[in-house]
Amino acid sequence: MGKQPRIAIVVPTLTEKGGVATVAKFLYKAINGSGRYCADIISLATAARDEASLRILAPASWLAGLKIISKKWEKGEYQHVGCNWAEFEFQRYRPRRVLTELLNKYDLVQVVAGGPALALAARYIKPPVCVFVATMVQEEYAAIIKRAKGWKKYWLITRVYLIARIEKIALKNVTRVFGESDYTLRLLTSLVERSRLRLGSPGVDLDVFHPEAYCQDGYILSVGRFLDPRKNIRMLFEAYECLRQKMRHAPKLMLAGLTGPSEEDLALAARLGIEKYIEIQQNVAEIDLGEIYRQASIFVLSSDEEGLGVVILEAMASGLPVISTRCGGPETAVLEGRNGFLTPVGDSRAMAEKMMELLSAPSLRRRMGEEGRRMAIERFSLPAAARAYFSEYEKLLGNK
Numbered sequence: 567m568g569k570q571p572r573i574a575i576v577v578p579t580l581t582e583k584g585g586v587a588t589v590a591k592f593l594y595k596a597i598n599g600s601g602r603y604c605a606d607i608i609s610l611a612t613a614a615r616d617e618a619s620l621r622i623l624a625p626a627s628w629l630a631g632l633k634i635i636s637k638k639w640e641k642g643e644y645q646h647v648g649c650n651w652a653e654f655e656f657q658r659y660r661p662r663r664v665l666t667e668l669l670n671k672y673d674l675v676q677v678v679a680g681g682p683a684l685a686l687a688a689r690y691i692k693p694p695v696c697v698f699v700a701t702m703v704q705e706e707y708a709a710i711i712k713r714a715k716g717w718k719k720y721w722l723i724t725r726v727y728l729i730a731r732i733e734k735i736a737l738k739n740v741t742r743v744f745g746e747s748d749y750t751l752r753l754l755t756s757l758v759e760r761s762r763l764r765l766g767s768p769g770v771d772l773d774v775f776h777p778e779a780y781c782q783d784g785y786i787l788s789v790g791r792f793l794d795p796r797k798n799i800r801m802l803f804e805a806y807e808c809l810r811q812k813m814r815h816a817p818k819l820m821l822a823g824l825t826g827p828s829e830e831d832l833a834l835a836a837r838l839g840i841e842k843y844i845e846i847q848q849n850v851a852e853i854d855l856g857e858i859y860r861q862a863s864i865f866v867l868s869s870d871e872e873g874l875g876v877v878i879l880e881a882m883a884s885g886l887p888v889i890s891t892r893c894g895g896p897e898t899a900v901l902e903g904r905n906g907f908l909t910p911v912g913d914s915r916a917m918a919e920k921m922m923e924l925l926s927a928p929s930l931r932r933r934m935g936e937e938g939r940r941m942a943i944e945r946f947s948l949p950a951a952a953r954a955y956f957s958e959y960e961k962l963l964g965n966k
Contacts, residue, residue, distance in 0.1 A: 572605075574606055577677075577678050584791065588768065589768045592771075593952075600956065605676075609644060616649070618646055621653060622653050669693065673963055676955075685739070707726045744765070744955065744958075747767060747874040768879070770879040785817045785861065787858065790869075798868045803840060805917035816922075820846075825848060826848045862886055886935050888907075889924070891911045891913075892910060899945075905935075
């Protein structure tokens with residue numbers, strides 16, 4: 567048997583949690599478990615104070631220059647690559663010689679990031695470059711810009727404009743573009759020829775996220791980075807308050823994930839009189855998150871925009887019916903009336919009505935949960951989701 571082709575999975579500064587980290591873990595596990603390929607993780611500097619980078623405000627780094635640092639994570643060791651003049655955001659996307667030399671040692675490079683801008687760093691390498699895209703910067707920041715005021719609003723508009731230009735350049739120089747959802751593919755169609763564009767939804771670990779005994783009296787669950795304005799936690803609070811007005815004995819609302827709501831958002835919950843019915847768990851380990859899903863009755867997502875929503879896939883795999891706003895990506899996974907409901911973005915009353923409908927009908931919850939689990943097995947398990955990637959890798963690697 568010949569040597570297995572080596573694939574570099576390139577990610578922003580690696581964290582243990584979040585959507586990008588989840589997709590990177592999925593691909594890392596799928597590739598190394600395939601018996602066909604092997605993968606390494608390479609993370610790129612995305613912070614102004616990155617320790618591996620050359621920094622204007624750190625004169626000691628001027629002589630040392632940017633570095634490659636070996637780090638550890640839950641899956642083993644990975645390489646972290648700095649950049650030049652890290653204080654300038656556009657520098658973090660630019661190619662650099664040490665990175666190009668490192669990536670040229672691989673047979674294929676798979677970039678995993680929320681948007682495609684990071685793929686620009688692999689612009690001059692020889693192997694094929696694939697990029698996973700969840701959304702585009704203009705869509706990601708639309709709600710944030712709308713809420714911003716004064717100088718911050720104009721700064722965000724300028725930043726988004728510059729990154730959008732970088733995204734377009736990056737997309738022109740990659741071999742394959744994997745869109746996270748049908749929504750993502752629609753965003754990309756005007757920028758990428760169909761021949762280079764593929765649907766590449768992430769997979770979910772069915773050993774971690776799975777149902778147990780049916781939980782008829784569980785809580786209402788939402789999972790995410792609730793400091794992100796796109797999650798629109800305020801709308802969820804308003805929907806939950808509306809639900810409690812109509813259903814006095816409604817179950818508590820559980821918020822779990824990397825970060826909790828802001829102080830301003832929690833102040834709104836207090837004004838609505840629902841703070842005592844809300845439980846918050848932050849920085850939850852994956853194994854504990856699986857158990858949190860299993861103790862819920864329904865899952866809700868109140869976002870203004872999502873590339874897909876990996877948390878929706880986790881909820882489906884856990885046997886939960888899903889209520890999500892119709893905010894782009896969730897429409898790829900949530901089929902109206904089959905495994906959940908889709909409500910208009912920002913419509914708290916519509917979400918409250920669907921929560922009440924499910925809470926009032928245990929048999930409907932069970933049926934939708936079972937359908938969601940079936941769909942997760944067929945479409946979003948690690949092997950099922952990996953097939954789209956492996957099909958393209960095989961074409962690009964040829965006989966290697």
